[in-house]
Amino acid sequence: MxxxxxxxxxxxxxxxxxxxxxxxxxxxxxxxxxxxxxxEAMAEFARDIVLMKQVGIHPVVVHGGxxxxxxxxxxxxxxxxFVRGKRVTxxxxxxxxxxxxxxxxxxxxxxxxxxxxxxxxxxxxxDDDLMVCEADDPELGFxxxxxxxxxxxxRDLYNAGLIPVIAPVATGMADNETFNVNGDTAAGAIAxxxxxxxxxxxxxxxxxKDGQGxxxxxxxxxxxxxxxxxxxxxxxxIPKTETALTALDQGVRAVVILDxxxxxxxxxxxxxxxxxxxxxxx
Ligand code: X2W
Numbered sequence: 001m002x003x004x005x006x007x008x009x010x011x012x013x014x015x016x017x018x019x020x021x022x023x024x025x026x027x028x029x030x031x032x033x034x035x036x037x038x039x040e041a042m043a044e045f046a047r048d049i050v051l052m053k054q055v056g057i058h059p060v061v062v063h064g065g066x067x068x069x070x071x072x073x074x075x076x077x078x079x080x081x082f083v084r085g086k087r088v089t090x091x092x093x094x095x096x097x098x099x100x101x102x103x104x105x106x107x108x109x110x111x112x113x114x115x116x117x118x119x120x121x122x123x124x125x126x127d128d129d130l131m132v133c134e135a136d137d138p139e140l141g142f143x144x145x146x147x148x149x150x151x152x153x154x155r156d157l158y159n160a161g162l163i164p165v166i167a168p169v170a171t172g173m174a175d176n177e178t179f180n181v182n183g184d185t186a187a188g189a190i191a192x193x194x195x196x197x198x199x200x201x202x203x204x205x206x207x208x209k210d211g212q213g214x215x216x217x218x219x220x221x222x223x224x225x226x227x228x229x230x231x232x233x234x235x236x237x238i239p240k241t242e243t244a245l246t247a248l249d250q251g252v253r254a255v256v257i258l259d260x261x262x263x264x265x266x267x268x269x270x271x272x273x274x275x276x277x278x279x280x281x282x
Contacts, residue, residue, distance in 0.1 A: 009221035021177040022270060023056035026158070028252075030187035031109065034204040045202075045269040046112035048266045049163060053118055056157040057270075061113075061120075061165045062190055064183030065105035067272040072100050085239045086136070086143050089180040093174040094142040098124075101167040117186050120163045121158025125170035125181060128153040130187060133170040143172045144179025146186070149193035166190065166245035188243035192250030199252050200269060201240055204258030208237060219280050221245055244280045254281040 021082035036042060049132035052059040052100050057093075071086070073096055089097060089137050106122040125131030130153055133144025143242065157164045168186035170179045184201060191199040198254045207215040208224070211232050219227075224241050227233040233241050237257075258277025266274040 004015070006084070011272075013099065015022060015275070018271040019055045021092075021198070022092040024059045025197045026060065026194050027052060027200065027270070028060045028062060028187055028191035029266060030062050030064070030183060030195065030199070030201045031202050032065045032201075033069075033093065033105070033201040034064075034184060036065075036088060036105075036229070037261060038051055040200070041263075042108065042112045043116065044110070044263055045266075046103075046116040047119070048264055050118035051112055053161075053163055054271070058156065059163055059165065060154055060190065060194070060196070061109060062183065062187035063101075063105055063109055063165065063167065065101050065167075065181070068105055069097055069100045073094055077150040083137075083139060084234055086140055086182050087141040087180060088140055091142065094180050096177050098169045098178055101169050102126075106165060106167040109134045113163055113165065118163050119161060120165050122165045123153070124167040126178075129171060129232070130154070130166070131168075131170040131181065131186060133172055133181060135172075135179070142179055144172065144181045146170065146189040147173075148182065150216045151190065151193040154190070182239065184240055184243045188237055188247040188252075189257075191252045192247045197253050198270070199247050200242070200266055201244070201253045201255065201257045202265060203236075203240065203257065204259065204261055205257075207257050208233060208241065208280075216278050217275065220280055221248055221280060221282055224280060241280070248280065248282065254279055256280070 049059050071078050076256045102124045109122040110122040129150050131146050132148040134147050136145040138142045153166050168181040170181050256279045257275050265276050
């Protein structure tokens with residue numbers, strides 16, 4: 001018999017215990033703008049999400065879209081500036097952020113999942129007051145820090161067979177206030193409030209690396225804290241690992257930081273022995 005065929009059959013068969021383990025599990029997937037890639041990569045991501053739903057997982061997608069926001073701000077002649085990994089968001093910029101995230105990016109993902117045969121529904125942190133924020137830091141303008149989470153809407157959607165796709169835009173405590181929330185922060189807050197079984201942070205790096213540049217496959221939260229303190233974890237990996245630590249504190253069972261550019265990274269992580277990326281768990 002064809003060797004490839006046997007390998008494929010074996011891979012499918014080996015996935016069975018993982019499918020059984022994750023049946024009914026809530027898996028929050030953060031899909032970052034840098035992991036989105038071209039239409040083909042988007043279609044592959046969408047198929048993976050639909051496959052998860054098909055085998056009884058409740059996938060919840062929280063997306064970013066930083067590069068797409070930069071594009072439109074550029075075209076409008078509005079300058080983009082980041083402080084500690086977060087966009088300084090003026091009243092003018094927050095309108096663009098909402099248009100891009102809740103409009104273009106959210107609907108592109110929704111459409112891709114629906115094209116793959118799923119039933120996706122796109123919302124933002126504003127819908128049903130899912131995520132209520134206060135200003136994170138006066139220096140950042142309209143950047144929100146989640147202070148109140150109302151995640152029942154997400155349970156209602158996944159229990160009805162839908163796949164929620166969430167844009168990280170939120171309401172404030174005052175009327176008519178809009179906040180731009182970092183995508184990782186939003187995904188962590190949502191996963192924490194849901195006490196999700198897994199939070200997958202899909203990004204454009206292979207995972208958390210040690211001092212020699214090797215990707216660590218399993219890390220204890222104490223080790224992450226030590227690596228942040230001694231500078232081994234630096235730059236954009238700081239907010240990601242801090243999000244992971246907060247989510248674990250709130251009751252998420254494990255957080256995985258993985259390379260969304262690797263085809264089917266999420267499936268490899270969930271359904272194979274070797275997994276993918278760096279798993280953080282106590
Ligand atoms: C982000 C929201 C989008 C995001 C921004 O304005 O770019 C803040 O920085 P990625 O693709 O996941 O980076 N918000 C406050 O997080 O996108």
